Amino acid sequence: MSKIANETAVSAENTAVYVPTDEDFEFLENRDIAIDRNFAAQGYWKGVFTRFFRKKRSVIGLVIVLIIIAFAVVAPIASPYENTQIIKGEYEGKRKVAKSLPPRIAGVGEVHDDAFEEYTFLFGTDSVGRDLFTRTAHGARVSLLIALITIIIDMIIGMSYGLISGYFGGITDATMQRIVEIVYSIPRLVIVSVLAVFMPKGIWLVIVALLLTEWIGMSKIARAEMLQMKDQESILASRTLGAGSRWIIFKDVLPNTIGPIITQIMFSVPTAIFTEAFLSFVGVGIIVPQCSVGSLIEDGFNNITTLPYQIIPPILILALLMLGFNFIGDGLREALSPSIEDM
Amino acid sequence: MGKYILKRVVLAVVTIFIITLLLFIFVRIMPGNPFPSERMNAAQIAAKRAEMGLDDPMFVQFFNYLKNLFVNRSFGNGTSLYNGAPISTVLPTCIMNSFRIGGIAILFGTAIGMLLGICAALNKGKFLDVFCTVVSIIGVCVPSYVFMIYLQYFFSYRVSIFPFYFDPSKFLWSSIMPSLSLSLFTIATISRFTRNEMVEVMDSDYILLAEAKGLYGRALILKHILRNALIPVVTVLAPLVVDLLTGALVVEKIYGINGIGKLMVDAIAGEGIDYNYVLALGIIYSALYVGVMLIVDIVYGFLDPRIRVASSKEG
Numbered sequence: 001m002s003k004i005a006n007e008t009a010v011s012a013e014n015t016a017v018y019v020p021t022d023e024d025f026e027f028l029e030n031r032d033i034a035i036d037r038n039f040a041a042q043g044y045w046k047g048v049f050t051r052f053f054r055k056k057r058s059v060i061g062l063v064i065v066l067i068i069i070a071f072a073v074v075a076p077i078a079s080p081y082e083n084t085q086i087i088k089g090e091y092e093g094k095r096k097v098a099k100s101l102p103p104r105i106a107g108v109g110e111v112h113d114d115a116f117e118e119y120t121f122l123f124g125t126d127s128v129g130r131d132l133f134t135r136t137a138h139g140a141r142v143s144l145l146i147a148l149i150t151i152i153i154d155m156i157i158g159m160s161y162g163l164i165s166g167y168f169g170g171i172t173d174a175t176m177q178r179i180v181e182i183v184y185s186i187p188r189l190v191i192v193s194v195l196a197v198f199m200p201k202g203i204w205l206v207i208v209a210l211l212l213t214e215w216i217g218m219s220k221i222a223r224a225e226m227l228q229m230k231d232q233e234s235i236l237a238s239r240t241l242g243a244g245s246r247w248i249i250f251k252d253v254l255p256n257t258i259g260p261i262i263t264q265i266m267f268s269v270p271t272a273i274f275t276e277a278f279l280s281f282v283g284v285g286i287i288v289p290q291c292s293v294g295s296l297i298e299d300g301f302n303n304i305t306t307l308p309y310q311i312i313p314p315i316l317i318l319a320l321l322m323l324g325f326n327f328i329g330d331g332l333r334e335a336l337s338p339s340i341e342d343m
Numbered sequence: 344m345g346k347y348i349l350k351r352v353v354l355a356v357v358t359i360f361i362i363t364l365l366l367f368i369f370v371r372i373m374p375g376n377p378f379p380s381e382r383m384n385a386a387q388i389a390a391k392r393a394e395m396g397l398d399d400p401m402f403v404q405f406f407n408y409l410k411n412l413f414v415n416r417s418f419g420n421g422t423s424l425y426n427g428a429p430i431s432t433v434l435p436t437c438i439m440n441s442f443r444i445g446g447i448a449i450l451f452g453t454a455i456g457m458l459l460g461i462c463a464a465l466n467k468g469k470f471l472d473v474f475c476t477v478v479s480i481i482g483v484c485v486p487s488y489v490f491m492i493y494l495q496y497f498f499s500y501r502v503s504i505f506p507f508y509f510d511p512s513k514f515l516w517s518s519i520m521p522s523l524s525l526s527l528f529t530i531a532t533i534s535r536f537t538r539n540e541m542v543e544v545m546d547s548d549y550i551l552l553a554e555a556k557g558l559y560g561r562a563l564i565l566k567h568i569l570r571n572a573l574i575p576v577v578t579v580l581a582p583l584v585v586d587l588l589t590g591a592l593v594v595e596k597i598y599g600i601n602g603i604g605k606l607m608v609d610a611i612a613g614e615g616i617d618y619n620y621v622l623a624l625g626i627i628y629s630a631l632y633v634g635v636m637l638i639v640d641i642v643y644g645f646l647d648p649r650i651r652v653a654s655s656k657e658g
Contacts, residue, residue: 194625315489
């Protein structure tokens with residue numbers, strides 16, 4: 001302790017006081033000095049847009065979905081076969097059906113069946129002789145149709161139901177929530193089975209079943225948002241200025257809750273697509289010769305030991321669609337309600 | 344708390360009653376008749392209808408149905424309208440099969456899912472975390488039946504380790520594959536959810552306080568982090584449990600399990616609609632659903648005092 005004190009005392013005696021001169025200072029060439037820059041105020045939607053596209057994952061999701069949409073639209077037009085057409089050919093005077101042919105491009109690779117040397121089957125044919133490429137595209141169409149319908153159901157029924165239930169509260173809310181509870185407690189398969197009593201089995205059965213149940217998740221979100229919003233001063237101000245219920249619900253609250261609502265829509269789309277595929281796979285969805293991704297997977301499953309290539313395209317379409325919509329949903333959730341870290 | 348439970352129970356019973364009523368009405372006002380018309384002539388059908396009381400007013404029919412249900416413990420006249428298979432012997436077997444497969448899947452899925460989620464949260468940003476994210480993305484995006492199909496294809500057909508179909512006599516061995524494939528979605532959901540909850544709790548102030556007090560390692564993780572993180576996981580688990588117990592339809596189809604899902608599909612997708620079965624299964628499904636939700640609500644009330652407060656304010 002005392003030794004250190006001695007040393008400092010000695011060094012202070014030996015060194016003269018240094019006076020800095022001008023040469024000690026120089027101007028920096030590239031001065032890294034923070035200068036305030038002004039940014040133009042960015043609109044909300046523009047911010048959402050940039051944040052969405054900044055994320056690699058959401059862009060991948062969007063690209064996947066766009067590719068599948070393009071496939072579903074273009075492939076049936078470009079394909080020479082019809083979706084339900086059983087392809088027949090002629091070889092040495094004998095008529096043959098293109099049953100269970102593996103994938104092949106005309107003129108390339110080994111010939112499996114001489115009668116169909118000139119034919120191109122990108123995904124092969126199924127066990128009845130229909131072109132799987134065309135059918136897969138049609139299946140994708142069905143899935144996308146389901147996606148579109150879900151969005152509409154969510155937007156119209158779910159949103160209005162939740163907002164109205166949340167806004168009026170009291171006995172209206174209690175009644176509406178009991179209804180939700182009851183509908184929610186009936187399993188979807190039971191709903192489908194009861195519906196099957198009334199209407200022919202097929203795609204419309206699935207759509208009506210979705211119509212009856214798919215809005216519930218959305219209505220819960222919308223109600224929660226409304227409960228949060230309705231006590232705010234802006235709503236009180238609006239009411240003081242004479243706004244009616246309809247105005248407050250749809251003009252004041254709705255635009256402010258659009259973020260969670262869009263996110264919810266994006267997440268309910270894959271669920272709906274999966275439900276359709278699932279119902280078709282089980283055999284209560286679409287009926288032959290029409291096809292959807294689910295029924296194609298079922299066909300493929302039945303022939304998986306002998307014709308394993310059949311099941312791959314519909315499975316890919318289904319998995320990619322689910323992946324794409326999930327990624328978009330994730331991206332939108334982060335883009336619409338940015339946390340501090342993302343800013 | 345007692346009042347809260349009572350209120351929930353009464354509501355659940357009312358819900359089940361309304362569902363039963365709705366199902367009953369829907370099934371009875373259907374057009375056409377429930378009998379195979381190609382095997383019976385008009386007079387026979389009319390006689391059968393009268394015998395079963397289908398010509399009575401709806402209200403009387405419903406009352407009789409309920410009376411039958413509670414007094415005789417049988418659904419309708421207790422048999423299939425198509426082949427006369429008695430519900431009382433068919434149903435318990437099917438329920439048993441479904442529950443066993445579903446039960447194993449739940450146990451397996453929850454255990455693996457939570458373990459994965461906890462490991463991911465503790466190793467945030469490292470390899471295990473990425474692995475967990477990948478697993479949950481795959482689990483959510485790849486439909487479970489695709490997984491089942493390929494599991495069966497590779498492990499039964501290509502390499503015959505496991506039996507192709509479920510066999511109740513060799514229960515454990517043959518239920519490995521169905522349960523495993525069923526649990527994939529559970530693993531994905533639970534692990535993702537556990538991870539997010541854990542990360543959120545680990546960032547909170549009270550964990551900082553616990554650390555400042557000098558807690559670390561197992562005591563901190565088990566007593567403080569996990570306990571708080573697992574409360575919300577219960578809510579996600581509940582619908583999954585019901586789905587696994589009842590909605591294991593696809594797995595039943597793929598592995599040839601004689602379960603309730605298969606029974607339901609057979610009742611709908613067959614020649615006509617077997618409405619004794621549809622009604623019976625519908626009631627069981629709904630009762631299960633409402634029942635599990637009720638249990639979850641009550642358990643949740645015990646776990647999280649905030650909910651109790653909110654509900655007692657509300658009621």
